[in-house]
Amino acid sequence: MVTTHNLGFPRIGAKRELKFGLESYWKGLSDQETLTSLAAQLRALHWQQQSVLDFIPVGDFSFYDQVLDMSFTLGNVPERVSGREGIALDNYFRVARGRSAGDSDCSCVHAGEMTKWFDTNYHYIVPEFTADTAFNLDASRLLAQIEESRAQGHQIKPVIIGPVSYLWLGKSKDASDRLALLERLLPVYAELLNALSEAGVTWVQIDEPVLVTELSAEWKHAFTLAYHHLKSTPVQLLLATYFGALQDNLQLTCELPVAGLHLDAISAQDEVSRVIDWLPAHKVLSLGVINGRNVWKTDLNATLEWLIPVYQKLSSRLWLAPSCSLLHVPVDLGVETQLDTEVSNWLAFALQKLEELQVLATALNKGRASVEAELTENAEAIASRRNSRRVHNAKVKSAVAELDSAWGQRASDYAQRATKQGKLLNLPAFPTTTIGSFPQTTEIRQARQQFRAGRLNTADYTTLMQKEIQRCVEEQEALGLDVLVHGEAERNDMVEYFGEQLEGYIFSQFGWVQSYGSRCVKPPIIYGDIARPSAMTVTWTGYAQSLTQKPMKGMLTGPVTILNWSFVRDDQPRATTCYQLALAIREEVLELEKSGVQIIQIDEAALREGLPLRKSQWQSYLDWAVASFRIAANGVKDETQIHTHMCYSEFNDIIQAIADMDADVITIETSRSDMELLDVFDDFRYPNEIGPGVYDIHSPNIPSETQVVKLMKKAAQRIPVERLWVNPDCGLKTRQWDEVRPALKNMVAAAQALRKAYAPVRAN
């Protein structure tokens, strides 16, 4: 018999119940009891929905982030919050967000740093280490949830993050070697596993996703040390790897002294037979055969055909699961009532993926005949997608086939363009601008909800959004900003908004996926060739420009970011889809230009974060990603100024690729790193203009004028002042107007001070 299990389930709720519960608690509108009982209800529902599986995950639920949960379990709690009285949960939220329910402004602490979870759009709270970090087990969260699930009659498998990945994902705050902490960490893990065993647990899933990345000899050795240390614990360990292939870590991984291994057979299908060869005969092999990161139905017949010989070899040592936690896909296709029925028949969300898993297991355990109807239905859906005329657009395919590098080439080089643009735009030194979005207020969101529900007509919705745009322009004029934006009021999200207007896309009503904390995105779904039936932003931008004499930046999302933050086709290379998106955005750029827009920003927030997990694959990704951006951006006249924006700025290794995009201006995140990141942008390596973010928009804290001046002076030591812009780190949509106004006021005042301070330099 094969065993079925799941690595993790989405916790936000099919209708984002957890999001609303959390936000209400943070605002002080509900109490802890309400929040914890909502959490228990969600867990109960999710376990029940998974209960056909042989093992269901416990410990994957989180109030904010599973890595932060692990930090609390290991007693690695930052000093700045420890020793506080009151509700423990509030301390957890203080690390997550810098404050908790009922905190007055003065009791805020700085939030833990947030960063991307591998190559997904999920963000985790980075564990903090120093040379003195001590660990202390607090297994209460896990033990309580184990008891809770048992009471509901489930067969469970607790999920924890493994010690090596835990250290790898964290950051040393004092430049000490975090790997040196392993010795101190392992006894706490052993204690945890013992506690789980005492609670009656037999299997524990221990996640070590860093095994799919390139590891140095020290980190490889850490694996051997760690798992030999944990070998004698009484529970059986299922070591889980996902998001990629093991490659040079394959032999190491197979030989670790654990009871079982989970391999992502979607991204590492080629490795399965080698793993079987290397894996000692007593070990279980769990294969992730259902894609946990995309929304397409699995081709069950093909998968089964491939699995049958594997099952013959492994027999009951074979376990089946989705490739990774289902955190990265929406919960339930069943609640979607407005999806196009043809395309929706090609899709599977979390619950449907578990059904697929069940069909595969039943076919192996009881023979194909026992699931004949399901297999036939699946074959029909797969064929329907493959043969659908709606997937293919001959015009788009030939446009992509005709692309050559000339499409990505601007007429003149940067220096010549800068002169022409300077004359036309006539901006002061240290020009001020923002990244695009202004607060998405409750009124804006509610208006859009009403519009969607048909309770507000198009004319009224448009009027409301125009009012918001007008307000936004007036605020910026009053603040004295130099280059204005329209504020993106009309956009639900910077990717979904474009997806909704492009052909080849469909979008769900409830397909929410957690991005961080309570924040979710609803990635639109690319099912076919991409075309742009009509202009997407020109009217809104034109309206905004009509309200001011100052230059209004056109605001677009770039092809690579649209690709990386959408659910994409799995029937053609990502590069091909990206080129199609690039052509669509190029059309929009050219139409904006034609309408008189002089500055166009094309956000590539996800270009850096879309890098493959292994460095050896970076260059081929960067080649098509940069080429796509260039196709989108570089068809404009010299006089048109192209901006781009990226929110994470560890650019050290890819600065050449960033420079090759050849945008006239790039805005990046730098405030949190005190401008040190700019070292890599120094004179020689980055030739164009730069707006290093001067304050962190993720925090409600207001930067002072002095702070901004200080940061910009640091920037000016690295970048010639005539190439510097002044702007926040990222868009302001998650902030309140009361936070934005004073922050930008200080930023503008700082720019004025800088103009005075550097005036003599510029006169020379």
Ligand SMILES: Nc1nc2c(c(=O)[nH]1)N[C@@H](CNc1ccc(C(=O)N[C@@H](CCC(=O)N[C@@H](CCC(=O)N[C@@H](CCC(=O)O)C(=O)O)C(=O)O)C(=O)O)cc1)CN2
């Ligand atoms: N796709 C994407 N990925 C990204 C980012 C990004 O901006 N977009 N930014 C970075 C950080 N990640 C982020 C992810 C989400 C949000 C965010 O603000 N999300 C919103 C949802 C945005 C949205 O699509 N809103 C819709 C739906 C609004 C809504 O929820 N309406 C309520 C009613 C209104 C209300 O009471 O608020 C309802 O339908 O129930 C809209 O505006 O139309 C949220 O979770 O709150 C911010 C940053 C990295 N990845």
Ligand SMILES: [Zn+2]
């Ligand atoms: Zn950003």
